[in-house]
Amino acid sequence: MVFGGNRPAPDVTSAQFMADPYGAYAVLRAEFPLAWNEPTNSYLLSRFEDVERALKDPAFTNRNYEWQAEPVHGRTIIQMDGREHSTKRALVSPSFRGRELFERFLPVIERNADELMERIPAAGPFDLVDTFATRLPINVIVDILGLPQRDHDLFHGWYSAIVAFVSNLVGDPAVTAAGVRAKEELAAYLLPVVAARRESPGDDLISTLCAAEVDGVAMTDEEIKAFASLLLTAGGETTDKAITVVVRNLLDHPDQLAAVGADPSLIDRALVETLRFSPVVQMVMRQPSVDIEMTGGTVPANSTVICLLASANRDESRFERPDEFDLHRPEIDGERGFTAAASHTAFGLGRHFCVGAHLARAEVGVSVRKLLAVGSPRYAPGFTPQDTGAFVRAPSELVLELS
Structure with a gap:
């Protein structure tokens, strides 16, 4: 056990942590910059400089994904390193940036958002999570993959079970089995689709990945299936919660909601500040290949390290007034915040920066803009949002009214 004071370090699996993770993060940063967490068999890193190093230093590998994610996705780019990683990332990343993103994906996002906005009542309460946020990202992804939206509930069930597996900090066997x-059901669904697209390609992302080639390297059917699985889960779960949390943060700060309503170009800054202030993905894991000296002690080779992204983003040494939501703060940038040079850690940093960052940016931007265009949102009478989750955190409901 690594101690920094006269009390044990906060436990990231405890009920107290679930109720107030940010209070626990502050204790960890101040007293336990390197802490051993027995229930997860992991070391905790909580300060920005240490989390940043773990995300950027090649000595901190992604081998943890061999047991954390590969059993439910197959082998994906998130666990690759070196030339293998750079080559496979080069095969998929062009579709998620620049002209390709805006020409192919933005019309799909706009159309799906318009269809879902029709479900929102002009009068009376509605749950933004159930009505809109959980549906838009998955609908967009199945559209760009060329899959039928009638199977939305199947996809949602699969990605919920897979995200729960990846977030299973205490190793619940029922969560593991689900x-x-x-993974098996999704593979049985997707692999025949990939084979069919090789024979008869269309204008969808699966067909694009079937044809992609870099330096004579192409993706196998299994790799395309694994990437589609990763996209469905990571892109669906995190973006639907990001929509919810951005709206919640703006509602909690009416002056900033009014500023965004008057100038929609501020939506990007609102999202970047949300990624800093209350990131959906609160933590990620790494596995060092050698013993590494960090603040507070030594991290042994091949141990598991939990990088507390949300704690790093509230580090007092990095941000002024870190516990305040302020989309105007000088430390954030509405453009750079979606790149590997971001001042926050929510998309990761360095070579494994999230390939879908700009897709998430586009989906959140369209969602907030369209919501504000139909009325002024407010919490329904008597409703108070409550965040849930440790690994991935957001309100499970956001009951609103429009005026």
Whole structure:
């Protein structure tokens, strides 16, 4: 056990942590910059400089994904390193940036958002999570993959089970079994689709990946299936919660909501500040290949390290007034915040920066803009949002009214 004071370090699996993770993060940063967490068999890193190093230093590998994610996705770019990683990333990343993103994906996002906005009542309460946020990202992804939206509930069930597997900090066997079943069912669904697109390609992303080639290297059917699985889960779960949390943060700060309503170009800054202030993905894991000296002690080779992204983003040494939501703060940038040079850690940093960052940016931007265009949102009478989750955190409901 690594101690920094006269009390044990906060436990990231405890009920107290679930109720107030940011209070626990502050204690960890101040007293336990390197802490051993027995229930997860992991070391905790909580300060920005240490989390940043773990995300950027090649000595901190992604081998943890061999047991954390590969059993439910197959082998994906998130666990690759070196030339293998750079080559496979080069095969998929062009579709998620620049002209390709805006020409192919933005019309799909706009159309799906318009269809879902029709479900929102002009009068009376509605749950933004159930009505809109959980549906838009998955609908967009199945559209760009060329899959039928009638199977939305299947996809949602699969990605929920897979995300639960990846977030299973205490190794609940029922969660593990459900995640493995979801992987098998999703593979049985997707692999025949990939084979069919090789024979008869269309204008969808699966067909694009079937044809992609870099330096004579192409993706196998299994790799395309694994990437589609990763996109469905990571892109669906995190973006639907990001929509919810951005809206919640703006509602909690009416002056900033009014500023965004008057100038929609501020939506990007609102999202970047949300990624800093209350990131959906609160933590990620790494595995060092050698013993590494960090603040507070030594991290042994091949141990598991939990990088507390949300704690790093509230580090007092990095941000002024870190516990305040302020989309105007000088430390953030509405453009750079979606790149590997971001001042926050929510998309990761360095070579494994999230390939879908700009897709998430586009989906959140369209969602907030369209919501504000139909009325002024406010919490329904008597409703108070409550965040849930440790690994991935957001309100499970956001009951609103429009005026």
